[in-house]
Amino acid sequence: MNTVTSTLETYRPALHYACKDTWLNDPNGLVFHDGVYHLYYQNNPYGNVHSNMSWGHATSTDLVSWEEQPVAILCDETEQIFSGSIVVDHHNTSGFGESGAAPLVAVYTSAFQPGSAHQGTQAQSLAWSRDGGYTWTKYAGNPVLTRNSPEFRDPKVFRYEGPAGSYWVMAAVEAHDYAVLLYRSDDLRNWEYLSTFGPANGTGGIWECPDLFELPLPDASGEIGDAGTTRWVLTVNMNPGGPNGGSAGQYFVGHFDGVTFRSESTVTEGMQDDARLAEYGWLDWGRDYYAAVSFSNVPNGRRLMVGWMNNWQYANQIPTSPWRSPMSLVREVSLAMVDGRPRLAQHPVREITATAAPDRSYSGLVLDGTHRFEGGTAVQLIEATFAPGTAPEFGLVVRGAGDGSEGTRISIRPDGNLLTVDRTASGDIGFHESFASVSSALLKPATGRYSLRIFVDHCSVEVFTDDGLVTVTELIFPNPASTCVSLFSAGGTATAESLKLTNLA
Known part of the structure; x- marks a missing residue:
């Protein structure tokens, strides 16, 4: 928990994470490793407005009290460090580990600066850590995946284990095409295109920050039945176009066979129908829950999600000082059956009220x-x-x-x-x-x-x-x-x- 320390910090949250004296936005690289939850995030290390995008870092052992760490991956003259994810490479498929220890591998978007070799484009790059996520080394072969596009970003990577095989899967977006693109890799360095999802449902703004994960499917009574009965959830955030204005997130429930995600909850194929906006699967109906993604490597099958608690309509102007923008509470997500259809349910993690x-x-x-x-x-x-x-x-x-x-x-x-x-x-x-x-x-x-x-x-x-x-x-x-x-x-x-x-x- 954070504490109000002065009249200048009247609004500093007690239950939610916020930086000491800088700006934050999208959560990135959420991972549990060696008993510690790591929250990385878009951060301006030099001020409290959106600029100089780097990865800030905070840690927690209980999802309630967070300790701010030094900046993890810093922007430079070549690139800003946009959103992405972290995986624990248990089998060292990337080759970044040593002495039998599994490395952490960050997959992030390089937003290339003017004058750099890839200026004007966004592409996916790697960094690795051998000390549990506190210091990072950028891969010399970056970027590892490019479409020569100015809006290709926000990779969320996970390990797929299923009928199609065992490999890494990346979900990223072409933001202005309202499209989530899926890729596969055996080593996190070389990527092969799989398929594209979208446009669908909400398309009132660009798509950003996707996530794709599997959850158990309860029966009609709410009980989790056969362990093999699951559905996949694809989340994607959108700005603007939310149900109550500005930034928002939406979700789709369906099937993923290791190649293609097929939604069974799509209301509108192609561009959105404003008359049916209330029927779409919204992660949150409020104005201030955006860029939500889930943690990797959490034990006991828990799927934990956190979002940025702000809205791009007024994000740089909210009256806080010297920090600006908090994160939401961490939420545990699950599926519930409603009228014979699976829907996403969210509850604050039990740790918040444990005592x-x-x-x-x-x-x-x-x-x-x-x-x-x-x-x-x-x-x-x-x-x-x-x-x-x-x-x-x-x-x-x-x-x-x-x-x-x-x-x-x-x-x-x-x-x-x-x-x-x-x-x-x-x-x-x-x-x-x-x-x-x-x-x-x-x-x-x-x-x-x-x-x-x-x-x-x-x-x-x-x-x-x-x-x-x-x-x-x-x-x-x-x-x-x-x-x-x-x-x-x-x-x-x-x-x-x-x-x-x-x-x-």
């Missing part, structure tokens, strides 16, 4: 107006279950002022099964014209009850509902004294069947 217990609990609260709870902290987990009554709208206000003048309003409208997060009165909203907004998401509660888990931090709200099928992530910049939680119903009654408030910092 937490509710400070206050309530039940059976009949709402007819506003019920305010004083005395909380700025950093909380709020768990609430609502039963509809006569009110067309009910919900909560978090990070609220005592006089009701400020707060982030999280509303449920049961007639349309709609969740909204309104930050138009959330605090400092004047730094950019696009920031003040209301985000909406469709809910389909199975029981007629609405259960929310809300993680509130100094500069963010992350809402998880519908058993993890719907998430909404939003930056907010409230007054530090605004720590009230309120329940409300508008135009009638509703019941808060349960409410738990847990201070997390």
Whole structure:
């Protein structure tokens, strides 16, 4: 966890990772190795706006407390170091290891600078580490894969083991073609084209930061059945064109045979249909969850994902200093069966609340107006279950002022099964014209009850509902004294069947 250290750092998160005094964006090279989670990320080592792209680095043993490390891979006069991934080369297929120790191999995008041999192009390059990911050496034969394209980037590499054989697979994008390109390699140095996926579903902005992974498929009762029953999930991030404006991420569920990914969840082939936008598989319905990718080499089959908590519409202007931009909470993702179809579910990793217990609990609260709870902290987990009554709208206000003048309003409208997060009165909203907004998401509660888990931090709200099928992530910049939680119903009654408030910092 990070700590607020001065009035200049009012918004520094307690639950989320942020750099000490520089800029970050896309998570890169997420890997678990020798008991340590490594979070690399796009970083400007020299300032707090997007520039000089290099790989920053932070480490954790518990996915909660992160320690910033020295810059891992630094830009130079030849290249900026754009997004990519890291694998543990257990069998030393690359030849970068020595003395029987498996090297870590980073596969990243070289964005070649003016005056360099490949200027104006983006291509895929390698670096290797023999000390567990703390120091890196660039491969002398870079780049290892090029299309002579200015927008070919963001390689996510994993080890495929299946009927087609055993080899490395890379998913990368041609950003302006709305295409994910798949390649294979035996040694991470030489790559062979396999297939292309896209365009499909959301194409309102360029495609970036893909990921491809396999998950167990539960049966209709929610239980994991035959270990061989799986589906593959392809995620791809898009900017702009999100369901509530600006940056967003989407996912497809289907099959991968080692060569081709075939989606069974595609709604729109080719370019998007704006009338069907709500039907697409969104990783998050909020404005501030982008470039999400998953960790490699995590034990026990866990698939863990983290995203950049910001939006390119206003990313360089958010009112934080000297740092700018946090990461989301780490999420564990899984598949759930809904109406006979697999969908992606996301939950904050259990480590975040492993030692937490509710400070206050309530039940059976009949709402007819506003019920305010004083005395909380700025950093909380709020768990609430609502039963509809006569009110067309009910919900909560978090990070609220005592006089009701400020707060982030999280509303449920049961007639349309709609969740909204309104930050138009959330605090400092004047730094950019696009920031003040209301985000909406469709809910389909199975029981007629609405259960929310809300993680509130100094500069963010992350809402998880519908058993993890719907998430909404939003930056907010409230007054530090605004720590009230309120329940409300508008135009009638509703019941808060349960409410738990847990201070997390």
